[in-house]
Amino acid sequence: MKQKSFSTLSNVMNQELWHTLLPLLHEEVLDNKEMLIREGEIADKIVWIRAGVLRSYFLLEDGQERTYCITFDESMMTAMTSFISGKPSKENIQSIGTTELYVLYKADVDKLCENNIVWTIFFKQLLEEQFMELEEKLFDIQRLEAKERYLKLLQHYPQYIQRIPGIYLASFLNITPRHLSRIRKEAHL
Incomplete structure (x- = not known):
């Protein structure tokens, strides 16, 4: 095991x-x-x-x-x-x-x-x-804008993004939860 x-x-x-x-x-x-x-x-x-x-x-x-x-x-x-x-x-x-x-x-x-x-x-x-x-x-x-950092994380760890509470993910990306919400909306259009 x-x-x-x-x-x-x-x-x-x-x-x-x-x-x-x-x-x-x-x-x-x-x-x-x-x-x-x-x-x-x-x-x-x-x-x-x-x-x-x-x-x-x-x-x-x-x-x-x-x-x-x-x-x-x-x-x-x-x-x-x-x-x-x-x-x-x-x-x-x-x-x-x-x-x-x-x-x-x-x-x-x-x-x-x-x-x-x-x-x-x-x-x-x-x-x-x-x-x-x-x-x-x-x-x-x-070097990367917040949206680029989010997309990179999404590309490398798509299976985990949904498991991480937004507040932690936003903090990790060094942005506000509100900004993360906007980025997510744009990314899924």
Whole structure:
């Protein structure tokens, strides 16, 4: 079951690596709006989303939430800066709907990397992918109009758009819910 869900990762792992990893994974299910990590906590785990959606957000001074990352099935997620540095997280990670996860704790990641250079390379590649995704989002915010950002998201993740509440999607796109509504109307004409 776990190996099937990790099909993307299994392409780069041999059986020996799988047998090392699988006992360390813990299954967890989050209910709708359940918190995985709260601001101020130290992120001591990285998760693989088996099914569902997680969003990462922070609070603005006026108390409004700003969603800056939405992560879907078959993807990794954590409060990366906190996970790497061991410092308190500046973000919150929350489920959107019921979300099934495989959890790997930081202490186990560190042991894996100490015992086999292949794990160090593997986690380095994961971090590089996370960095590139974040960089692409930053470029999109700077270079693309709101409608273009929405259409790009719709093109890459059409099956998820309807599952994300408009307020989170608007925040992620850095627009108001009203603007999102107008964009959706124009896009479906």
